[in-house]
Amino acid sequence: MTTLTHNPAASDPATSRPVPQPKKSLITRLHMGTGMVVGIVFCWGTYFVLRHHFSSPYRINHDEGLTDSHNVNITLLASMFMWCLGFLIGIGALIGPFRWLIGKDLTAEEQLYLAGDGQDWKRYFRYCTDHKVVGIQYLVGVMTLLGAGGTMAMMIRTNLVTPGSHFVAPHVYNSLVGLHGITMIIALIIVSTGPFGNFIMPIMIGAADMAFPRLNALSWWVLFTAIPVLCSAWFLGGIPTGWTAYAPLSTQAGPGMNAFLATIIIFALSTAVAGANITTTVVAMRAKGMTWNRVPIFVVGATISVALAVPAFPTFMAAMIQTGLDRTFATGFYDANVGGSGWLYANLFWIMGHPEVYVILIPGVAALMEIAPVFVRKPLFSYGAAIAGFAGIAGLSILVWAHHMYMSGWMPSLNGPFMVTTEFISIPTGLLFLVLIGTMWRGRPWMKLPMLSVYAFIWDFLIGGITGIYLSDVPADNYLHGSMYVTAHFHYTLMGAALTGAIGGLAFWFPKMTGRMLNERGGYISFWLVQIGFNVLFLGMFLSGAEGQPRRVADYAQIFAHANLISTAGAYSVGLGALILLWSIIHSARSGKIAPMNPWGSKTLEWTVPYPVPLVNFDEPPVVTSDPYGYGRSVK
């Protein structure tokens, strides 16, 4: 394996050839700042117009107008959506469609400008279509969301350290639980496909960029607009629901709920766009010779994940739109008093909600499957089984949703069939384990942080998966549903599997995304603090759940005190480990050891390009002649 010496100056596009500069025009003046200005103007403008309207002396009951909850909801929702639209206009996202309206398009010069050709760090704050820039933007966005969600988790666990809810009041606690949940869910949906699906994946398949670069930038900036909207929930009184936002509690909820609804609708838009982009890119833009059986497993996993998301998320968006209509125009979708039903919401939600957890899981596992062959120096064990595992999970996941509704009373006669489909999903899931342990068998593993993540995943996902089997059993669910046991289970799968996979992926691809090696000592210290803390935290939670503590409770009976104390101690360890990881990432990105072109000796295409990666990735489009897992000495 040859390693190219890294020399930033030599491959800097700015010094290697003259870059055509478009003349100073509107496009060159737009950036995140102008976006925020226009967004805020649109938002406040809408707010004041509607406030005035609802309190107009010409309205009947104008005194009630401002206190009537429906009017408040209309005003807030409209303002939030106008913020989003205003921001997109202000950052120049809609210049292309505007040009089409007048029969034109962007010039080649403008497109190169948008791609960030020859620009400096400022391009990260613009509407930049380069997939590598979008990947870094997603990475920062994900880290921000994880940081906010993690802070809320620390608050939650601090309140539960002893009975009595002495740290925060119950309404604050409920908001913490609901907003922690949705923040983490959003973060985890994009944690692998966002940074690595954007930065690494096109290079991995030998492409120059993604199929729709402008949509790529759009998906990031649309997501960005959702972040302040979500934060605004805190300033509007919080939310009384969990992240599942069950109706009719969600229709009864105060103004903060509007922030939740708007966030989901905006986020669903971002994900739909990103999903279409990734799928098209992988289907249409693979390098010559990269037949389907030579596609790296991470690419397959990411594609299956977003392909699953595309039909799933619209139902969440629909459920939120209906909730919004109930809250603004008293439509009554979820109001039993006028013939609606909360069960309608539950079904729509979980039809999204279950596939969604596999959308979260699959890319993390796929990243680890990309890592294991490299660090064990053996081929991926049974590429076909890996595909079958991912495809089987994705396919079955749309048939299992009502296992979240066994105890709802909606349709007890369907509990049996859903139990069957849910139990069967453990078969393709088991194949994923087989692929990983088969890859490890007879290998000499290289001790590096990405490989450590593979081991952590196996332990964490094993516990998560097996406890899922208890939950899928209807009689046992009579006891377990709505208890802390469920919370422990899904943290093992979402955090222990998907987030661990993402951290492994970050450690793996860090040299290609930043040109530097991630600080090893910081990585190991954080790894152990996080993993040990995580297990203490959630094994303690299995205990309190088995003892009978309900979930989402600010306060609890004395018998749960020990388990909660243990859990909180674990949480602080996770928090400390996360801070150390954050420091490691920032410090290493700025002043870590310069990385060789292929520090891990990996055989996938992204390791054949230098850092900084050229604008179009490859000087010449690569030709692929084999799958990327050609490790190993031949067996007699």
Add this chain to the structure above:
Amino acid sequence: MEHHDDEDLKPTPGERVKQVLKDRDVRQVLFFFVLFTALFSILGLWAYPRWMPNIMSKEMRGDESIMIWFTVISAPIAGIVLAFAMESFIDIQKGDTPPEDGPAISGHTSTVVIWTALSFLFCTVAIVWGMTEMNTWSQDAIAKESSAMVVNVTGAQWNWSFNYPAQGITTHELNLPVNQPITFNVTSDDVNHSFWPVELGVKVDANRLAITVVHVTPDKIGPFEVKCAELCGIYHAYMETNGQVETRADFDHWVSTVKAQGGAQ
């Protein structure tokens, strides 16, 4: 006599097993397999009975039994996966360059087939167990329906109330006579709640303008707790109340006390 060269003879099954067991990797995997399987089995048998609350009905007995035995049955699965992972982990190599390549095993069809077949078998066991248990419960409920005592449970933000139509009383605590089949008709006057009499091992959501039903026969005298298992707003955590399973005599005495106070307690 013909001279048979040893090397021309195929190894006997016994010799083949001995050869396989001589392999260090195989021995390590077997060791960890036994270790982890034993650990998880002991966990299931010891932990869940200690952790879970008093068993006060057949349904709760079934719930706990599933937790214990599913743990024991899945212990070998955890055992084998962790064994391979642990065996790999103890061979880990530090260094700045990758270690030498392992054997180029890119698949093994029979392993995948056997693994899938075993998963399928495990699923089937779990499904059959669950279905049988569900069927027992529903047959039981049907058989006892005519002799069941009805309790109408109403969840409201943030208190439970229990109406006993035959006795004509409504209370905030749930007293029940032992060995008496109960039919709970559960509803809500506002948002979704979930009626969870913990030690009785049953649960069902409370929905507005809908009645969801759950049946149980408490078979042990003592206190139990009723909790709400669905987030319902600011005081969801405090939407809990006491329950008591008592003798028929004590129950009747309680009913008459409540009636003497006006029928609401």
Add this chain to the structure above:
Amino acid sequence: MASPATSQSKTAIGAVISVVVGILVVAAVGTTLHAHSNLDAPSGYAKVNGTIVAPDGKTYPHAFINDNVFADAADSKIHGSSGGHAGWPSYGPYINLVLPAHTYVTMTMHVYDGGEKLNTPYFASVVGTVGGTINIDGKNVSSLPNDGVQHTFTLHGLPTSSQDPLFVNVPLPKTPEGQQDEPGSPLPKGYTVTFSFITGGKGNYVWNCEYPCGDSTYQSFGAVMGAPGYMNGKVTVI
């Protein structure tokens, strides 16, 4: 060029500083949330004055406490000069109550709001008071009509081994429609409601109103009902 040892220790210092900064940020967020939790909202302390023999024959210390319910939060004087949310009713001046343990507590409430119908008729019955009754302007009643209630005082708590159960439900009679404000006062005559209950041992409980006064929300249990500090609070038995 710095020696490896110095740059290593520099890295370590950088790490420690970053972690400390992170902890401070989280602590700042926590402090803000704690402050917004208003855990020290105005508390009313029951004052012991003499003893009393209860119907069970035992003698208890006798404590007294007052509180009120207003149709307009501004009259409660505990939600700031603007009265908090316009149009919201509120208890006041106390949201949290502190009661002595093993005491016969007599609570007197002046109530000024109107009302319509309860969502749950059970809460129109008096539960958990001495004698099973409340005294309204001199008259003892054990329940109110379902549509004659303005608010309720419903006291409950977790069943837990660390404290005795305590449950009291007192429906408060609605002010008759059209009752005018008293001369020189922003308030109508309303009613005076007195009731007593006996506390057990030390414990933490809550109270919330079970009358749906969250107008224009689902089942009228949103808005004021779900907000802290108007229609719900803590009861601490010490």
